[in-house]
Amino acid sequence: MVDWTKGRAEAQAIAEPWTRQGGPGGAIVLFDSHGVRESASGGFAVIEHRLPFTPDTQNRLASISKHICAAVLLREGVPLDETLGSFIPELPEALGAVPLCRALDMTGALPDMMEALWQQGTPFTASLSAAEVFTAACRLPGLNAEPGTEMAYSNTGWRLAQVILERRTGKSAAQLIEDLMTPAAVPIRFVSDESEVVPGLATGYWHDGQGWRRGFYGFNFSASGGTAGSAAGLARWAAGLMAGREPYAGLLDRLAAPRQFSDGSESLYRLGLVMTKLGDTPIIGHGGSLTGYRNHMLLAPEQGVGVVLLTNREEDALWPALRVLAALTGESLPGEPENLPAGLYAAEEGPFWAEFTGGAISFMGGYEKLVSDGEGGLRSLPAYLDIRLRTEADGALAGKIGGLAHRLLPVPAETRLDERLVGRWRDERLGIEIAIHADGATSWPWAGTIGRETRLMPLPGGRALADLGHGPWRHRPCLWLQPDGSLRLAGHRSRILHFSRIDQESRS
Template sequence: MLNWAQAGAAARSITEAWTRGGGPGGAIVLFDGEGVRDAAGGGYASVEGAVAFTPDTPNRFASISKHFLATALLRAGFDLEARLGDLLSDLPATLAEVPLGRALDMTAALPDMMEVFWQAGVPFTATLSAADIRAMLNHFPGLNGTPGEEMAYSNTGWRLAQVALERRAAIPYAQIIAELVAPLDLAIRFTSDETEIIPGLASGYWHDGDGWRRGRYGLHFSASGGMAGSAAALARWCSALLSGRDHLAGVIDRLVEPRRFNDGSASAYRLGLVETRLGEIALVGHGGSLPGYRNHMLMAPAQGVGVVVMTNREEDALWLTLQVLARLLGQDLPPAPQNAPTGLFAAEAGPVWAELTPDAISFNGGFERLVADQTGGLRSLPAYLDIQLTPDGPDSLEGRIGGVRRRLSRVPPTPLDPRLPGSWRERNFDLALTIRPDGTARLPWAGGIGFESRLTPLPGGRALADLVHGPWRHRPCLWLQPDGTLRVASHRARILHFERVPEGDLS
């Protein structure tokens, strides 16, 4: 039995708290296959102008945008088994063999563009066009790993798929989206970057501990995250997906069809949607994050209902969405982990690490919330990454992360490996890196300015750097190779490869 009254009350409790806070806010919209059933808004869309955030306030969708592109590709008849090189003849050979489907389901091992830029010292606030980003992609020396082995989030495949669709359609992606949403009369649009004017758009904010600050993202968005519209408009789009209305007949079934790893097991990540569950009820949805914007949408296809949460504040939206949907479906929220290990863990070898708090995990820099599963272990509520772990005492964990079996052990107090200090040069991108014996490092940043970081040593010639920029934090692993070279690796990007150079010689 669906309980719309309780779900609406839960939504208003959240939005009213945003209003009482006197800062940025958001909107929550409940829907079924017929359309919007309830909606609430609170807080400010513009703190400076004291403009209220309502369900009709335009906001940035961020990565919720992805399933729009997947829908357009499916409707255009793209073969998911087609090689990217067959769709884009000018693609570097290192990427050409990747199948389109793997580029979309995050198993292609494609390095993520933003994270490569960040590791190379280009802040995500820098204004870069699609051509600028493509120029960087042409320098990729290879992939993160073997396609089909692991689900590792990357926007790069979606960026390339957008270009392939535009070339086949011979029209810009913004026009493709306009034609896709026109039959539903929805005020949803594609924007290529943050400089495009969107009337009434909510400003994005993040809190620095003292007050609210404006978020900024300078890179070209691409179809992986460039959609904009209101929470109510997104809910009406999702309603049409659920019901298979008009030109969307059968689309959701194709979007959520299981995608498989090389070993045949199913991935939680599909085509721009992530599979999860609430009790025994199957859910699909996706999150979206840009500096100052956090959104989530969840649908229960069998029940024909869903919830959209859209905010202009840098705070988790997944749990809020789940709270409202649980009330609607009459389900209990998943329990928090009990007595789960916390602290820093790492695999015996390689750049694999995780830091656990009582209810969350950062795996190689990818953040997910954790809950207790039915067997006494831990599982993620995957905004992006599916995680299932079982503690083996207080100092180790075993399970699958992104489809790969892992064993992680607690990191003991570890001195910096004496082989790490020195001067390093990455020849492919012409980058300099200095590691000092005292455990500090000077990382590439903003041309030759450099970024000072305190390293966290891991056993086996490894250390975590710490790059903080605005509301976001990046912790790449510096990983010494058997041949004496140094790799820089994170969940999304693992292609920077440094060679040692004579002390003081970084020419």
């Protein structure tokens, strides 16, 4: 039985501290298939002007936009089984061979453009247009892996989907999304970048440990995350999807239809939506994150209810949204794992590593909270990445992450930097150089000729982690030596850099 009173009380308990703290805030809206039923909000939409955040405050929806883009693709009849190259012939051969549907369900192994550019020294605050990002995509030297083998989050397929839509229809993304929203009079719009004026838009903030700072993201937003709207507006859109009202009849089922890996196993990631369960209740949703904005939308279609949580705070949004949905539906939140691992782990070979801290996992940079699987193991209740692990007798953690089997071992505290990593390295295809010193200090490309320094954290087997922070975000790519003496670099979203040695420092 749906309990709107308990749901509202939980939402108020989350929102009230935002007001008490006098900082940025957010809005939580509870809805059913008929529309908004309850709401709570707190904090400021714009701290500088003391403007309150309300359910009608405009916010950047970020990657919640993905299912909206997918809805446009389905509405326009774009054949999702066709390859990217059949729509965009100028793409490199490897990218062009990926089916559009795999590009959208995150199994296409497409390098994420932000992470790929970040690894090459381009700050995410750099103002890059859609044309400039597309040009960079057309220069990508390859894929991260074999398509269909792993779910690894990437915005690139969605960026390319926007190109496909605009070429096929002759309309802009802004017009296509307006056409989609007009029948239900939903005030959700497409916004191209930071410089576009959005009336009533909340300012995004992140906390540096001393105070709140404005967030900034320079890249063109694209269909990866370019919509803006209010919590109430997004709830109305989601209510219409659940109700199947015309012209959206059957649309949610198509967006949430099962997707498979190449081995036939099922992926939880669908077309811009993630399918999972809260207790016995199937739920589907998606989050969104841009610098200073964190959001989540969750639907429980069998019960005909949902929750939208939008914030202008750089804080987790999934778990608060789950708390409200659990109170609303009467389900219990999953319990803490019996034996939480802690510290750094790595696979015996390859770039795969994980760090466990605070009841959560960072797998190659992909963050998920961990809960008990009810059978002595660990699992995610995924924002994006499906994780299921069990502890083995030797202390290893084994299971599947993003559909791919992994076995992770604790990294010994005495691990030292492999001396074979020391030297100067260059990726000739992309013109990127790094220099690794014997003490682990490493010169990294950054902002043209400025460069920056990072210190490597050694892993066994000729591997090491860099640590590249920028604003509230932290990027920790893995460098690992190849049998032929070359050096590869990988994060969860981008694994394309491949270096050859160009000079060697003295190791004396």
